[in-house]
Amino acid sequence: MHRLQNTAPEKGLNDMEKENHFGELTAEEEEWIEAYLNGTIQPEAFQDMQDRMLACPAMRRTMRRYFNLDFHLHHGSREFDSAAPPWLEAEAERTKPTPSRSRIWAIAAAVAVLATGLSFLALHQRAEAKATITAIQGPVQWTSGDGQVHNDLEIGARLGGGVLGAMLPNSWVEFAFGDGSSVTVSGQTTLMLPAGSQRELHLRQGSLSASIVSQEPSTPMAVHTPTSRMEVLGTRFEVDADPASTRLLVNEGRVRMTRLVDGVTTEVAAGHQVVASIDYEDRLAAVPRGEAKRGWRSNLSKEVTYGQWSSKLEALAYKLKKAVAEGRITASAAMAKYKEAADLSKNHGHLKTRPKIVEPGRGALYLVILSLVKEHNAPLIAAPGARFRVRGGIELRSPVTFGFTARHPQGGFAGKYEYTQNLSDSQTGFDIDLPLASFQAVRNFTYPDPLGLEITDWWCFTAGHDAGLEINQVEFLTP
Amino acid sequence: MPDPENQSPTEDARYELFVRLFARHEPDLRRFIGSLLPTWSDVDEVVQQTAIVCWRKFDQFDAQSQFMKWACVIGRFEALAYRRKVARDRLVFREDVLELMADEGLEELDARRAEEEALERCLEEMPEKERQFLTLAYTPGVKIAELSARAGSTAAAFYMRLKRLRAQLMRCIASKTLHRRKA
Structure with missing residues (x-):
């Protein structure tokens, strides 16, 4: 049943090929292995598979090869934080006496950094990716750190440092970080992802929805806009930003917002929102969301x-100037007409x-x-x-x-x-x-x-x- | 366990030696444990625990023996201990299967190392789109079912493609490791 043999240098390529994929296993064994790797195997099938493994060295060997492949693909897809690992700095201080317990934790940290860093560098040295696109619609532009502009982003594309631009109101793009956090930018939005940091987002304008998994309290994720800075420790929230104001709505957890113009800070809880504008006469206070409305x-x-917004008054002034210039009306008559209309509300007008x-x-x-x-x-x-x-x-x-x-x-x-x-x-x-x-x-x-x-x-x-x-x-x- | 209050230059030298040895052999240890447990997070946890136990027992390590073999023996026990901890709610191997896998895996460290080097080259040769698909499929937090629904496809079709790509990589790895051995 199991025809896989020990690998040996003198064997031909065809034999080697057969040993390293499913060609020599039964359909049932193939299914077990695939289902196990995909995490979809049923408990009964899992027991059967283990019985077979116990009896068959070749199947165990195949499993180890697949585990190895699977493991390195997983690691290659994980996030690599290129910030200097703290344990290296700790190592530079090694000559100083250090309590053993600290050393144990330093070892654990070192192992974690090695795990992520070495595997990532081995498989994706050139990419330096920090996020992967998981959904995309409409024209979306990516300007990478080296200044190259890409208009052909697809699902699965990796984003390192650069600027992501959703170009039209019907465009959007969703991307996921290695830790499982995800962000959607929608509409005319410009978002900068700094190279080398997965914990910083710069929303220059537009809308962003984020679902951020728990972060270390010492290293929260930060979202910057022209008027605010937000620190996130694991939460879901929405941000709408333009050059003059930022609106933050928190759906889950808490977000700390700092208004840049005066440095005032507030914590925004779930179900609340706050606006940080350049006009800092307003108190920076989170308010509960209002009742849903239907109109x-x-x-x-x-x-x-x-x-392009024009008030009725501005439009009238334009028409009167044109009429005066063309000699259809005198300047004084034009002024009289303008004064007569001056009580019009500034909110009346049109949008071109x-x-x-x-x-x-x-x-x-x-x-x-x-x-x-x-x-x-x-x-x-x-x-x-x-x-x-x-x-x-x-x-x-x-x-x-x-x-x-x-x-x-x-x-x-x-x-x-x-x-x-x-x-x-x-x-x-x-x-x-x-x-x-x-x-x-x-x-x-x-x-x-x-x-x-x-x-x-x-x-x-x-x-x-x-x-x-x-x-x-x-x-x-x-x- | 060394006394924290009684550190000596010798103790520092031991610590330095341990870190150097562990850093050198960590990829092999990781490959070994990676062939016993199904997910990278499980492997991460066991490798970290192994590192801690290795340091605690480092005064029992015979400098004349192979650090790698010694660390793998500890890693094997840690993998078994981890298995016992999570076995109730996870699909992890039975103890007898895991022990067999560990014993045999210990003899295959060189093969694993060669396979990983070959994998790197195979990924480079892979068409960009296929590589992106693999990367996406293995990105933590990405759910195949959701992904396939979004792409207007089925989860079965995604898994099928994944299976084909894995098999393709395995063939490529086999070819490269064979050529290397022949060379």
Whole structure:
């Protein structure tokens, strides 16, 4: 039954090959070994396998070879922290008398460092990877530490030090660290991973969801944004950042946040959120999340994260200047009209698309993005029968894609959903209803149905040319 | 156990010798224990415990004998002790199987070392995509079922691919270790 033989130098390659893989084992034995290596073997089969191993030296030898392969592949995939191992420094101090118990721990630490470092260096010397991509969607760009730009990231790609950019509102990328922690960046986000450290993330702008396994208290994971620093010891949380403010929502555990402008620190517990802005007159205090809501009306000037906001007053001033320049109205008449309109609220206006080049030579997308979490404490729930009502204008008939990002009520990125509709140019603009049911999940990586999820942003874009798309108001309405 | 309050230059010299020996033989010890236990975390734990026991018993070590053999004997006992500790809730080998594996594994240390060197070269020769797949499959925290669902595939298809790649690597390792022996 077991035809594997002892390896011997004088044997031919074919014989050697047969000895080193499953070619000479029975189908049942093959299945046992694979299932055991995959961790899926059933207890009964495991007992049978051991009985067979006990009786068959060749099977034991094959198992040892596979164990060795499996073990080194595991080690090669583990994280390598290139920071100077503390035990080496301890060794430099070796001439000093040291208590034996400390030495025992130094030995244990040395073994741990050797284990990770040597195995990793042996198998992945060139990669210096700190994270592995586990999901990806839409245009995502990776600029590695040597300045090379990669637009072709795939699942399984290894990330060392560099800058990760999700390029469009419907892009996202999830990556896992060697310790099992995972991070998702979503929408227009720029995240820098410093070379040589797996415990530092620099979110320059955009959104990040993280699930971090327990860290050593002395070496917490740190997330930096333009306005804050967060220290994490093992928790799940979300961060939204722009140059002027950072919003932190903690779903599980605790996160310590420091506001950079004044150094004030606060601890944020699960179910709470805090905003650290450049305007430090506000108290840095975590507040509980509000009750979930089922409706929303946009506040374009405050919620815009991409797009060109113009208030009605600014738009009027532009028109009047143009009319004066063309001689259609006198300057004093123009001033009178402007003063007459000056009581208009600054919040009234419209949002024009801004172009965004995603790939060289492939034109631009004209887009608008609104954040639904920037100004709101309470989550917006995608409920049955809900719809978006969108009012705006367009100068050229064009297909317009509308979309939103959703996350789980318990925290964590859930998916992105889109719907495309042709919009016609007209003097009076458009006023359309977009039922939630018509939005489709972007690819199959995410939840197919957004019902019950929390909506965190909203966007629309046209492709290829500037269609003159502008948005006057967006509402989310639930019956 | 040396008295912490009574350290001497000789004690420091012993400690230095131990660290040097252990650092030199640690990869072999790890290979040996790696052939007895199924997961890297199990191996890590047993190697660490072995290191501690080796240091505690280092005054019994005969400088004329082979450190590696001596450490492997300790490692073997530590693996058995570990097995007893986790056997109730884990799929670890029975004691009789583990003992056989350890005894035979001790005689195969050179072969394991050669296989690891060959593995490094085999991985380098592997197409990038296949290597990335393997890396991902072995990344801690990554669940094959979730991964396959996300890729629109099935777990069975993922495991099938994994099986094919392992077999491919084993063939490559066999070929390289054979050529090396012939050379």
